[in-house]
Amino acid sequence: TEELLRKSEMHSAVGQLAAGIAHEIRNPLTSLKGFLQLIQAEGEKNEAYIKIMLSEFTRIETIINELLLLSKPHVLNFKSEDALVILHDVLTLFESQALLNQVTMHRSLTTVLPEIYCVDNQIKQVLINLLKNAIEAMPSGGNIYVSATQHSDSAVLISIEDEGVGIPEEKIQRLGEPFFTTKETGTGLGMMVSNKIIENHNGSITVTSKVDVGTKVEILLPVANR
Ligand code: ADP
Numbered sequence: 001t002e003e004l005l006r007k008s009e010m011h012s013a014v015g016q017l018a019a020g021i022a023h024e025i026r027n028p029l030t031s032l033k034g035f036l037q038l039i040q041a042e043g044e045k046n047e048a049y050i051k052i053m054l055s056e057f058t059r060i061e062t063i064i065n066e067l068l069l070l071s072k073p074h075v076l077n078f079k080s081e082d083a084l085v086i087l088h089d090v091l092t093l094f095e096s097q098a099l100l101n102q103v104t105m106h107r108s109l110t111t112v113l114p115e116i117y118c119v120d121n122q123i124k125q126v127l128i129n130l131l132k133n134a135i136e137a138m139p140s141g142g143n144i145y146v147s148a149t150q151h152s153d154s155a156v157l158i159s160i161e162d163e164g165v166g167i168p169e170e171k172i173q174r175l176g177e178p179f180f181t182t183k184e185t186g187t188g189l190g191m192m193v194s195n196k197i198i199e200n201h202n203g204s205i206t207v208t209s210k211v212d213v214g215t216k217v218e219i220l221l222p223v224a225n226r
């Protein structure tokens with residue numbers, strides 16, 4: 001019965017996800033179709049319509065890309081990787097975006113860290129999702145503290161801390177629920193994808209937050225066997 005229960009839970013979770021995806025994709029598609037019909041009927045004002053259509057296409061693209069990260073879990077290429085290199089690459093990627101948002105990134109990276117066993121692109125994706133959330137949580141700028149340390153013989157700890165709006169307690173539980181977002185143009189998929197990836201890595205992800213003070217996300221990842 002326990003097995004059966006788990007299976008039916010899974011089915012309903014997957015069904016819920018599918019319904020959510022269908023809904024999320026239908027909205028931008030309806031809008032795109034409408035603007036195409038307007039363009040067909042008029043011929044003027046096209047520029048404004050095309051602008052909206054492009055942003056709707058981008059939204060569909062974002063949703064599909066985030067969801068694709070969850071598929072194909074079997075062909076993933078797990079390797080021993082240097083967490084410092086992964087972090088360095090991602091932080092470099094964010095330098096200009098941080099600057100544009102008046103955000104300063106502080107790194108406190110232990111110089112010698114054991115390698116972690118991971119799919120580097122997936123861990124990068126998680127860090128990208130988390131840094132994006134951190135920046136978005138600070139609309140008028142602030143600091144982000146990123147650290148990587150050895151947590152134990154078997155785990156590396158990566159921590160990302162912001163000084164943003166924070167997350168009220170009742171919403172912390174909803175993090176990672178598909179399509180849970182408080183942002184106007186959010187997809188509510190970033191945390192779900194991140195949780196799934198860390199789970200696939202046999203790691204853990206913990207979020208602690210205080211409203212108007214900030215949010216800290218801690219990720220534990222297993223050290224590679226030597
Ligand atoms: P999205 O960013 O598209 O909204 P996510 O899954 O990345 O989707 O995040 C879900 C929600 O969790 C966000 O809308 C926001 O309310 C909250 N959240 C996540 N990270 C943070 C953070 N660092 N600070 C404040 N709120 C956050």
Ligand code: MG
Binds near residue numbers: 129190191
């Ligand atoms: Mg996000």
